[in-house]
Amino acid sequence: MQETTRHLKKWISLPGLSGAEAPLREAIQAAWKPLTDEISASAMGSLHALKKGSGPSPRPSIMVSTHMDAIGLMVSAVEQEWLxxxxxxxxxxxxxxGQPVLVHAQRDLPGVVVQPAAHLLPPSEQxxxxxxxxxLVDTGLPAAELQELVSxxxxxxxSQPWMDLAGETLAGHSLDNRASVAALTHCLEILQTREHAWDVWAVASVQEEIGHFGAATSAYQLRPSLAMAVDVTFATGPGTADPNTFALKSGPALGWSPVLHPALFQRVRAAAERLEIPYxxxxxxxxxHTDADDLQVAAEGIPxxxxxxxLxxxxxPVEVVALKDIERTGRLLAEFICQLDPNALETITWDE
Structure with a gap:
């Protein structure tokens, strides 16, 4: 898990906004290549890594999808010395x-988000x-140079740097959803020493934050027998009265929804209980509102x-996650995968 945490800190230090994930994809590929048998990118830029199972061919497969893209900003106008x-x-x-940012122009430009003085704002904004x-974003450049470099x-x-907090928690931007990429990486590490009958497709998908597009096309291309989306959910925080939030270090949250397969919920829950993982x-x-919505209706439909x-x-830019929850999620994924026998698909029915 220490190696996975090191990867995560590197990944949340990189850009990789929706539609511009290449720098992050290259870093994830470097981490996944020694853990998998085949690795490639889709036409849209999602990363596909195959770890082959030990069952008889043709083997069923499971796709574990974690989106790698992040939210961010785009230049809408260049006005004198500001964006x-x-x-x-x-x-x-x-x-x-007050947030530090990086403007990806003809060259990367550090900047800071600023706001005009209150008396200069419209009355409704004061x-x-x-x-x-x-x-506005201020890069410190004079107007002429800014106009030349930025479009x-x-x-x-x-570009807020990550920070280790007390209690084995980590703060930083883009933990949604690179924390889940780290959990999947930990799963792949565990599978190096455990036998699994099914093929495993590890996917780092693109463009989730603007419409789940990468996962949808990857599922159509790979045609897995089962799919699992791994994402973040709302952790309990200041002023959160919603009972559907979850404490840090309380383990993974297992989704229950009309669009999620009830038999898979039962099997994942059983795996958590076998490992005594809180959930x-x-x-x-x-x-x-995750990639799961698109996975389950891809092609002919995928459980x-x-x-x-x-989270x-x-x-x-200051999301906070417990490293223990990432580790537990990786262990849970590996346990679920290893419990899939070659004929498991025949026993997975909607009425279970």
């Missing part, structure tokens, strides 16, 4: 002022949080399960 911005994915603008369309449409990523049941009355890692302050 106006819009969002890629959903960004909580309340926490942006009290309370300032909306995104009033915020409308250039991406802007968060929660996450109730969703419709869509899960799908969702496992989520509790505080989601969609901010």
């Amino acid at each position: 106006r911005v819009t969002q890629i994915g959903w960004v909580d603008a309340r926490i942006l002022p 009290d309370g949080p300032v909306s995104l369309d009033q915020l 409308v449409g250039d991406f802007i990523s968060f 929660s049941k996450e109730i969703m009355t419709g869509l899960t 799908t399960m969702l496992v989520s890692i509790p 505080r302050y989601m969609h901010t």
Whole structure:
């Protein structure tokens, strides 16, 4: 797990916004290559890594999908010495002022998100949080040079450095969903010494934050027998009264929804109980708003399960995760995979 944590800290130090995941894909590929038998990228840029099973051919397969893309900003206008911005994915603008960023222009430019003085804002913006369309990015460059280097449409990523917090927790940007990529990596590490009958497709998908597009196309291309999405969910934090939030270090949350396969829920829960891994049941009355929604309707339909890692302050540059929850999620994935015998698919029915 120490090696996986080292990878995670590297991954959350890299850009990789939706539609521009290449720098991160290369780093994940380097970590997965020694753990898998084949590795490639899809036409959309999702990473596909195959770890072959030991069962008789043709083998059933399971796709474990973790999206690698992140939210961020995009240049919407260049005004004198400042940049106006819009969002890629959903960004909580309340926490942006003062945040360090990296503008991916003709060369990478460090910058900071700033807001005008209150008396210079429209009256409706003078009290309370300032909306995104009033915020600016300052790179420190003079207007002429800024105009030369930066174009409308250039991406802007968060550059807040990661931070080790007390209690084996980690703070940083893009833990949604690179924490899940780390859990899948830990799963692959465990599978190096455990036999599994099924083929395993480890997928780091693109463009989840803007519509789940990478996972949907990967599922159609790979045609797995089963699918599992691994994502983050809301951890209990200040002012969270919703009972459907989960404490840090409480283990993975197992999704229960009309779009998730009940038999897979029962099997994943049984695996958690065998390993004495704490878990929660996450109730969703419709869509899960994760890659699982698209996996289960890909091609002819794929039985799908969702496992989520509790995360505080989601969609901010200071997300917080417990490393123990990542480790437990990786162990749970490996245990579930190893318990799939060659004929398991015949016993997985919706009525179970």
